[in-house]
Amino acid sequence: MHQSTLTELSSALELKKISSEELTRMYIERCKKHNNSLNCFITISEESAIHKAKIADKKRASGDCTPLTGIPIAQKDIFCVNEIKTTCGSKMLSNFIAPYDATLVKRMDENGFIMLGKTNMDEFAMGSSNETSFFGPVKNPWNVSCVPGGSSGGSASAVAARLCPAATGTDTGGSIRQPASFCGITGLKPTYGRVSRYGMIAFASSLDQGGPMTQTAEDAALIMNVISGFDKHDSTSVDKKIEDYTKSLNNSIKGLKIGLPKQYFEENLNSEVADITEASIKELEKLGAKCIDVDLPNTELSIPAYYVVAPAECSSNLSRYDGVRFGHRCDNPKDLIDLYSRSRQEGFGKEVKRRIMIGTYVLSAGYYDAYYLKAQKVRQIISDDFKKVFKNVDILASPTTTGTAFQLNEKLNDPISMYLSDIYTVSANLAGLPAISIPSGFIDALPVGMQLIGNYFQESLLMNVAHQYQKVTDWHQKIPSGYQ
Numbered sequence: 001m002h003q004s005t006l007t008e009l010s011s012a013l014e015l016k017k018i019s020s021e022e023l024t025r026m027y028i029e030r031c032k033k034h035n036n037s038l039n040c041f042i043t044i045s046e047e048s049a050i051h052k053a054k055i056a057d058k059k060r061a062s063g064d065c066t067p068l069t070g071i072p073i074a075q076k077d078i079f080c081v082n083e084i085k086t087t088c089g090s091k092m093l094s095n096f097i098a099p100y101d102a103t104l105v106k107r108m109d110e111n112g113f114i115m116l117g118k119t120n121m122d123e124f125a126m127g128s129s130n131e132t133s134f135f136g137p138v139k140n141p142w143n144v145s146c147v148p149g150g151s152s153g154g155s156a157s158a159v160a161a162r163l164c165p166a167a168t169g170t171d172t173g174g175s176i177r178q179p180a181s182f183c184g185i186t187g188l189k190p191t192y193g194r195v196s197r198y199g200m201i202a203f204a205s206s207l208d209q210g211g212p213m214t215q216t217a218e219d220a221a222l223i224m225n226v227i228s229g230f231d232k233h234d235s236t237s238v239d240k241k242i243e244d245y246t247k248s249l250n251n252s253i254k255g256l257k258i259g260l261p262k263q264y265f266e267e268n269l270n271s272e273v274a275d276i277t278e279a280s281i282k283e284l285e286k287l288g289a290k291c292i293d294v295d296l297p298n299t300e301l302s303i304p305a306y307y308v309v310a311p312a313e314c315s316s317n318l319s320r321y322d323g324v325r326f327g328h329r330c331d332n333p334k335d336l337i338d339l340y341s342r343s344r345q346e347g348f349g350k351e352v353k354r355r356i357m358i359g360t361y362v363l364s365a366g367y368y369d370a371y372y373l374k375a376q377k378v379r380q381i382i383s384d385d386f387k388k389v390f391k392n393v394d395i396l397a398s399p400t401t402t403g404t405a406f407q408l409n410e411k412l413n414d415p416i417s418m419y420l421s422d423i424y425t426v427s428a429n430l431a432g433l434p435a436i437s438i439p440s441g442f443i444d445a446l447p448v449g450m451q452l453i454g455n456y457f458q459e460s461l462l463m464n465v466a467h468q469y470q471k472v473t474d475w476h477q478k479i480p481s482g483y484q
Contacts, residue, residue, distance in 0.1 A: 005218065006223075024114050027116055027163065030163050031158075034161055037144060042154070043085050049116050072114045072116045074115070074116050074163075080105070082100055088125070121150070121155075122351070124352050139157065140183060141183065149181065166212060168213065171208075171211060172429060177436070177451060186437070187220075192209050193236050204309065204314055217470055220466075222245075245459060250464075250468075253465055259293075262295060269402050277398065277399045279440075281397055281450075292392065296382075308372060311359035315359025394455075395465060400449035434454045438452070438466045439476045
């Protein structure tokens with residue numbers, strides 16, 4: 001049963017083949033069995049999950065339920081959950097008990113999902129390997145000596161190992177799609193503003209977006225039906241009608257125009273990843289899609305622009321952690337300045353400090369125009385490139401990453417190399433576009449993902465194409481040895 005998709009679990013619960021309590025207990029046992037080796041959960045909410053599962057069973061018995069009532073999931077530990085520890089992977093928040101639910105969490109709870117626990121993540125979502133967490137690195141279930149990707153590595157690892165059928169993640173520069181690729185699962189970054197950020201602890205407010213991490217595109221569509229929509233509590237939320245993302249999954253993609261950005265297939269790309277991506281694109285062509293080479297000339301500027309904008313916003317957002325209002329507080333401060341400096345020095349990790357320093361520098365007097373303002377102008381140029389391309393094609397297809405999951409500690413002391421691993425993903429965040437990563441093959445027993453990028457609010461089309469691809473391939477059904 002642990003290998004089942006959300007659709008299959010919904011059917012099993014409806015047909016009373018299993019109860020929500022039995023299902024939840026099964027997943028809790030799997031979490032406890034494998035978490036020591038994978039470290040993908042920070043908190044396992046056993047008591048709360050079983051209590052809610054019993055309530056879900058009563059609701060199903062009375063008919064007062066949704067199709068998803070009683071299905072267990074995991075939440076990335078960046079989303080506030082009422083009366084549950086919410087750490088953001090940081091010592092700074094290691095004792096923080098959230099006093100309310102994030103809108104995403106509330107909507108999933110209202111639809112009957114059962115939260116198994118909170119997944120590990122790079123500290124404050126800053127990282128591409130899930131090695132910066134205060135609670136230790138997460139391991140990739142395909143090879144525990146490798147990283148799962150980041151920052152949503154805990155969610156990706158848990159779904160890949162089938163410790164939960166689905167999980168949530170957040171994507172600031174690829175933090176859903178890159179770990180989805182490294183762990184062989186499906187990960188969707190929605191259009192900026194499509195999913196409420198209220199109660200999602202901020203890293204870079206103009207880039208962050210929550211989304212689903214699942215086994216299949218069909219499962220991602222089911223979750224998107226729940227978490228999408230306008231939220232008055234979030235000033236960046238878009239007031240746009242919610243569609244049923246499952247309705248278009250089985251539409252034919254015959255005649256669909258797929259753009260292939262030439263900059264995503266150049267010298268940075270591993271040749272074997274290129275071969276796998278090209279084979280995947282040929283599968284889409286067999287389904288009737290037409291592929292067209294396109295040009296995104298300013299792609300190389302995306303990494304430098306991102307690593308000015310994101311740290312600047314991080315510097316602003318993390319200034320609230322001062323040892324006074326909430327979060328870690330140093331012992332016996334001599335005065336207010338000592339309280340501020342030691343609380344932040346002790347509470348933040350190395351990567352977070354690095355980004356705060358960069359962000360503070362680019363926002364400082366005399367450097368704002370030279371760095372931050374210029375990066376925002378470059379961001380607009382990158383967005384304009386996509387707008388031009390989408391006049392001629394429906395979606396874009398590319399590798400998700402330049403290679404497969406790398407070894408633990410391989411890039412931890414080389415931040416530039418780490419940052420460059422996001423070269424194919426950050427542009428979608430800078431432009432606010434939706435994008436999805438789906439499993440497309442393996443190299444030396446490690447997964448490879450293919451990325452699809454859509455125009456604004458074209459999540460349904462992305463999941464339609466991904467679903468059609470998954471109907472004729474079985475990469476998404478592969479499970480790491482030892483977790484079957």
